[in-house]
Amino acid sequence: MKTINSYGVIAYKDSPRIEDVVNRLIVWAQKNHLHMTFHPALHNKVNRKDLVAADECELISHSDALISIGGDGTFLSVAHMCKFSEKPIIGINLGSVGFLTDLCPESLEESMDKVRRREYTIITLPALETCVIRNGEKVCTLHALNDIYVNRINRPKITSISTWYGDDYVTDFFADGIIVATPNGSTAYSLSAGGPIVEPGVKAFLLTPICPHSLTERPLILSSDRSIRLIVNERNPDLLLSADGLQSFPLQCGDEILISYCNIKTNMVQLGQKSYFDLLRQKLEWGRGYKQRDS
Secondary structure, three states, X not given: OOOOOEEEEEOOOOOOOHHHHHHHXXXXXXXXOOEEEEXXXXXXXXXXXXXOEOOHHHHHXXXXXXXXXXXXXXXXXXXXXXXXXXXXXXXXXXXXXXXXXXXXXXXXXXXXXXXXXXXXXXXXXXXXXXXXXXXXXXXXXXXXXXXXXXXXXXXXXXXXXXXXXXXXXXXXXXXXXXXXXXXXXXXOHHHHOOOOOOOOOOOEEEEEEEXXXXXXXXXXXXXXXXXXXXXXXXXXXXXXXXXXXOEEXXXXXXXEEEEEEEEEEEEEEEOOOOOHHHHHHHHHOOOHHHHHXXX
């Protein structure tokens, strides 16, 4: 495993703990004679003269690994910012859940020492690619680690979306929208819309309608060996195609949306040997209510 000698540090959201984390990272890097470059946005959050900032392109190109300070949303933003370059991303969790952010601020120095000693595992996160075909021409391409979804912008009315899996017609979903998620994204928007939790090692799509008109239109788990095709049927759809909630594209009647897995990947740094179910118990507090009642 490659030794990491330089780090690029990114944080977007305001948090009272960001300054403390950044200060400790700088001290740790100086102590270990490692190079650390910070996103320009951190200049307004941390008052240090020795904070070395660089624009996004320089920060990415001059770093062996990237550090994301925040929650899962920040991690996804970092992956999109570096255009899924496959450079390892280390997530420091300042969010509320944090499935993608493995490090806790309380053990920051100890965790970074493990990274320095190469005592970590790289978890590869596959990405979805979606293309919009309009009048026979490709007009948009987006990528996502968690989910691609179509939903309403302002119109309080259900929409109609024809859905195909490879050459097989599935159905016309009458709903507020539809989510196509990866297993890694199964604990995000799809879960809130009633979708299942899927272990990340499963190669599959999760197809989850958003507030469907019929209660029998349930979420589907589909093999990743074929693509998904969605067709917008509404004349005045007022619909938006979104990728991880970070990139979006307005849709028109007749647009075809093609979704498949692609060769783009993101590498996530994981410390220790936690199982996925350890993570679910910790993050979603499985079994906690029963244990509290029993105590």
